[in-house]
Amino acid sequence: MPSSWADKMNFPLLLVIATAVTGLIWLLDALVFAPKRKASLRAEKGELPILVEYVQSFFPVLLVVLVLRSFLFEPFRIPSGSMIPTLLIGDFILVNKFSYGVRLPVVHTKILDTGSPERGDVAVFRFPQDPGLDYIKRVIGLPGDTVVYENRQFTINGQLMPVTGNEAYVNPVNESRVLGAVQREETIGEITHDILEFDDEFPKRSGTFTVPEGHYFMVGDNRDRSNDSRFWGFVPEENLVGEAKYIWMHWNKGIIWSRLFDAIR
Numbered sequence: 001m002p003s004s005w006a007d008k009m010n011f012p013l014l015l016v017i018a019t020a021v022t023g024l025i026w027l028l029d030a031l032v033f034a035p036k037r038k039a040s041l042r043a044e045k046g047e048l049p050i051l052v053e054y055v056q057s058f059f060p061v062l063l064v065v066l067v068l069r070s071f072l073f074e075p076f077r078i079p080s081g082s083m084i085p086t087l088l089i090g091d092f093i094l095v096n097k098f099s100y101g102v103r104l105p106v107v108h109t110k111i112l113d114t115g116s117p118e119r120g121d122v123a124v125f126r127f128p129q130d131p132g133l134d135y136i137k138r139v140i141g142l143p144g145d146t147v148v149y150e151n152r153q154f155t156i157n158g159q160l161m162p163v164t165g166n167e168a169y170v171n172p173v174n175e176s177r178v179l180g181a182v183q184r185e186e187t188i189g190e191i192t193h194d195i196l197e198f199d200d201e202f203p204k205r206s207g208t209f210t211v212p213e214g215h216y217f218m219v220g221d222n223r224d225r226s227n228d229s230r231f232w233g234f235v236p237e238e239n240l241v242g243e244a245k246y247i248w249m250h251w252n253k254g255i256i257w258s259r260l261f262d263a264i265r
Helices: 011-038 050-072
Strands: 073-077 091-096 110-112 122-126 134-141 146-150 153-156 163-171 176-188 191-198 207-210 215-219 240-250
Touching: 011 050, 050 073, 073 240, 122 215, 134 153, 153 176
Parallel strands: none
Antiparallel strands: 073 091, 091 240, 122 134, 122 240, 134 215, 146 153, 146 207, 163 176, 176 191
16 A cells, blocks of 8 residues: 555655755845845845745755655655554654665656665565555565465575464554454564464465566565555566665554654564
8 A cells, every 4th residue: 555645746846846946046046136135235234035035944944855855764654554563554654765775856766776675674665556656565575586475474485484473463553452363473584573464364365476687576564455566566676765664653543652763674
């Protein structure tokens, strides 16, 4: 499911336009109009046109936000349950955009290679079937991997990924048990994390998937209720947004204080 605050509008484009417009006005004033004001009585009184005053106030803020959001960290809100129990509906997370390469805003062209996803990462990406939507899933298969999903377990390149535990899942929002939900631990690569399964439901699509070069196989931790690579295929490298690192707040009918500034694993 989409996970960005800006699902219905192109916020990066609006931010780039706002920064560019205020920057151009500021530059035009500094080069053309400011010298003329210095020679005028108005300049001696220290007065500036109202537009220039606003631009001088907003341009530095917009520029800092653009740089931080485009190249370092971007906030997202989780609106769906596909990553339960790792991420809950209402979690506000920070995504490290430096993890998988520095990209230009709007056009998404990579200008600096700083790394690539590792098996077990929780990654945000632009949905291949609708790049205007941001999805969040766990990286299961890397380029060239052969991934088998059968009997609710993954086998990657012939190695079974172990799943242990059998605990009833308790919803941390209202501390009530979710009927039929079982929480287990799964080890993917070097990462051990929680998953959610519904033993009374028929397992979702099984099969063998060969990950093409330059693509990734992504799956939700809410294993039986996630729309992911098992159904719509692989995620191209150019669709990657960044690695989800921290939950900085939870708000959905109330705050869960224990989730504040919690690391995502």
